[in-house]
Amino acid sequence: MTSRFTELVVDCHDPERLAAFWCAVLDFKVIDRSEGKVEIGSWEPTVEEVRARQMPPTLVFIRVPEGKTAKNRLHLDVSPIDGSTDDEVARLLALGAAKVDLGQGPGRSWVVMADPEGNEFDVLRTLAPSNYMTGPKG
Known part of the structure; x- marks a missing residue:
């Protein structure tokens, strides 16, 4: 089963x-x-x-009815497929996401963001082919 x-x-x-x-x-x-x-x-x-x-x-x-009260214990990770990580972060910011600091520190290969209701998610490295990239590699 x-x-x-x-x-x-x-x-x-x-x-x-x-x-x-x-x-x-x-x-x-x-x-x-x-x-x-x-x-x-x-x-x-x-x-x-x-x-x-x-x-x-x-x-x-x-x-x-209740609001979010603490850091998510489960979150989504997304990977851009047709552009750089930086380009995807900019696109998500324009859609209403926000960058958040959860104490992850500098030098990480991912960007922590939150959706319009504050649910955290990560933007990981790009999966775009290197010849398809239009901006700096993320």
Whole structure:
């Protein structure tokens, strides 16, 4: 007997706003929505596909009344695929993210950021081919 990792749930105040932010970050689309809940993903899961193989999980944003009170114990890492890490950080800042200092110190190969509701995530090294880079390598 086995299970599949199918969804990552994010508690938030504004599911529509966070879903829109993460759709722009990850090039996902909304695949389901209901009162106080929005699910986004890179694919629309079916029971048959999930049972057949491991598939990328979806993100589900659920409205909750309480705010964020501490550093996340679980966070997302993202890797740019068609530009430098610096270019991606600039793009994410323009989308509403913020750089955050969690005491990570200087000289790290990643950038710690927070989404519009303060949920931390990391921008890792770029995965773009070196001949596709337009800016400094991140």
